[in-house]
Amino acid sequence: MTGTPAAVLALTVTTLVALLGAAAPVAAQGPPSSPLRLAEAHDVNPDPGIVEIELTARTARVAVTPGLVIEAWTYDGGLPGPLIRARVGNRLIVHFKNQLPQPTTVHWHGVRVPIAMDGVPGVSQAAVAPGGEFTYDFVVPDAGLFWYHPHVMSAAQVGFGLTGALVVEDPAEEIPVAADRVIVLSDIAVQEDGTLEPPDSGGDAGTVFGREGQVVLVNGQVNPSLTMRAGSVERWRFVNTAKSRYFQLVMDGQLFTIIGVDGGLMASPAEGDTLVIAAGERMDVLVAPTGSPGGQLVLRALPFNRGYGSSEFRAVDDLLTIQFTPEPALPRQPLAKTSRAIEPLSADGATRIDLELTLVTVDGKSEFQVNGAPDWKAKPIPATVGETQLWTVTNKVQWSHPMHLHGFFFQVVDEAGRPIAPLAWKDTLDVPLNETRRFLVKFDDREGEWMYHCHILDHADAGLMGRVRLGNPPPSPFGSHQEHTPTGSGR
Ligand code: C2O
Ligand code: CU
Numbered sequence: 162m163t164g165t166p167a168a169v170l171a172l173t174v175t176t177l178v179a180l181l182g183a184a185a186p187v188a189a190q191g192p193p194s195s196p197l198r199l200a201e202a203h204d205v206n207p208d209p210g211i212v213e214i215e216l217t218a219r220t221a222r223v224a225v226t227p228g229l230v231i232e233a234w235t236y237d238g239g240l241p242g243p244l245i246r247a248r249v250g251n252r253l254i255v256h257f258k259n260q261l262p263q264p265t266t267v268h269w270h271g272v273r274v275p276i277a278m279d280g281v282p283g284v285s286q287a288a289v290a291p292g293g294e295f296t297y298d299f300v301v302p303d304a305g306l307f308w309y310h311p312h313v314m315s316a317a318q319v320g321f322g323l324t325g326a327l328v329v330e331d332p333a334e335e336i337p338v339a340a341d342r343v344i345v346l347s348d349i350a351v352q353e354d355g356t357l358e359p360p361d362s363g364g365d366a367g368t369v370f371g372r373e374g375q376v377v378l379v380n381g382q383v384n385p386s387l388t389m390r391a392g393s394v395e396r397w398r399f400v401n402t403a404k405s406r407y408f409q410l411v412m413d414g415q416l417f418t419i420i421g422v423d424g425g426l427m428a429s430p431a432e433g434d435t436l437v438i439a440a441g442e443r444m445d446v447l448v449a450p451t452g453s454p455g456g457q458l459v460l461r462a463l464p465f466n467r468g469y470g471s472s473e474f475r476a477v478d479d480l481l482t483i484q485f486t487p488e489p490a491l492p493r494q495p496l497a498k499t500s501r502a503i504e505p506l507s508a509d510g511a512t513r514i515d516l517e518l519t520l521v522t523v524d525g526k527s528e529f530q531v532n533g534a535p536d537w538k539a540k541p542i543p544a545t546v547g548e549t550q551l552w553t554v555t556n557k558v559q560w561s562h563p564m565h566l567h568g569f570f571f572q573v574v575d576e577a578g579r580p581i582a583p584l585a586w587k588d589t590l591d592v593p594l595n596e597t598r599r600f601l602v603k604f605d606d607r608e609g610e611w612m613y614h615c616h617i618l619d620h621a622d623a624g625l626m627g628r629v630r631l632g633n634p635p636p637s638p639f640g641s642h643q644e645h646t647p648t649g650s651g652r
Pocket of ligand 1: 268270310312441565567612614616
């Protein structure tokens with residue numbers, strides 16, 4: 162039980178149930194409420210090469226289900242924020258305004274931006290003060306599903322609702338489907354009086370566990386519905402924007418054909434009847450759900466064990482109800498064969514970077530460490546332009562950690578350093594409890610300090626974070642990076 166404080170193992174069932182929100186009085190389940198929808202950002206620039214939008218962070222009252230109206234932290238008043246659509250190579254200009262009561266920033270998760278656009282206060286930019294503005298302006302170099310969220314007190318701000326999706330299309334990769342949908346998975350913690358739970362609820366145990374909201378949302382709605390003809394082929398692109406929760410998806414034994422992950426299409430598809438999407442990850446799938454005309458099928462999330470107590474006392478969540486039209490089911494058809502040429506990275510000559518993740522108690526408080534230091538004491542990992550590194554991440558903690566690297570994609574490799582098939586680009590990788598995962602990353606010439614951290618944001622807050630110092634960036638004019646949620650703060 163290395164690194165696991167006895168206090169945490171001594172969590173009572175009552176505490177766990179409270180942490181999980183299982184005892185919460187809010188009705189999070191029910192019949193399908195509304196059709197699946199997702200607000201889209203409005204491009205004000207007529208130039209086809211430029212997507213230019215306004216984005217305002219502000220609090221807003223949002224109805225997540227009839228009878229459950231909450232005051233959330235939003236982008237443009239919606240939960241999640243508006244879907245931003247761009248084409249690969251477009252320039253994206255975002256006029257961002259902060260109307261929240263706290264400073265914030267926007268981080269573009271997975272997008273290979275220049276460091277000045279990475280949204281990390283103290284490293285990339287100064288935090289945008291309440292009433293302040295900042296213009297994000299960068300090229301989107303890769304096709305895929307990305308997402309945006311704050312990088313200031315992230316556990317609190319993401320937990321209050323600040324997330325949104327960015328889809329970057331490559332016209333050369335078009336796949337014939339009946340519908341192409343972006344599906345944003347999240348959760349939110351609501352108290353009995355309808356207000357949001359404080360970000361420090363459950364104290365130290367809550368942090369170590371990773372707080373989950375008991376209301377599970379699909380495009381901001383509780384169990385929305387979508388209508389389709391049985392047997393028709395759809396493309397569903399999932400992003401898990403929850404601050405701690407993993408989603409283990411099943412659809413009554415129906416198959417998912419995974420065609421892409423974080424960094425776009427994989428070299429070839431993979432099939433399965435279950436999808437596990439850790440916090441921060443994306444999954445791009447083809448589905449051809451079938452059933453009786455006029456009938457229904459439910460996409461469900463099964464409890465997933467991401468560590469001590471995270472799958473016990475849990476319920477199955479109905480995420481999305483598929484309503485079949487009365488038309489006869491289409492015969493099973495072969496799905497489009499997607500493929501993508503991905504050059505495998507080579508471990509030959511790669512610099513070895515070994516990271517050991519632990520959990521210790523310092524002055525009565527739990528602290529996550531990477532190689533013996535929490536983020537605020539850690540030395541950056543040095544990297545040079547053009548260098549390839551082989552990262553070996555060993556998780557000695559009783560909880561899984563979805564590790565995210567800013568600014569770069571990597572290839573997951575086996576013990577011998579060979580990329581695992583099908584080849585794919587990732588930016589977030591689940592390192593299960595007591596296991597080791599490895600990846601190869603090749604750094605380009607975007608010098609700067611790039612964060613890496615656990616995307617269970619409470620873990621990042623409690624130290625599970627560090628940075629790569631690529632090249633010789635000039636000292637940041639923005640002071641030091643502060644990420645932490647001051648105790649008792651929030652609203
Ligand atoms: Cu979505 Cu620092 O990450
Ligand atoms: Cu973690």
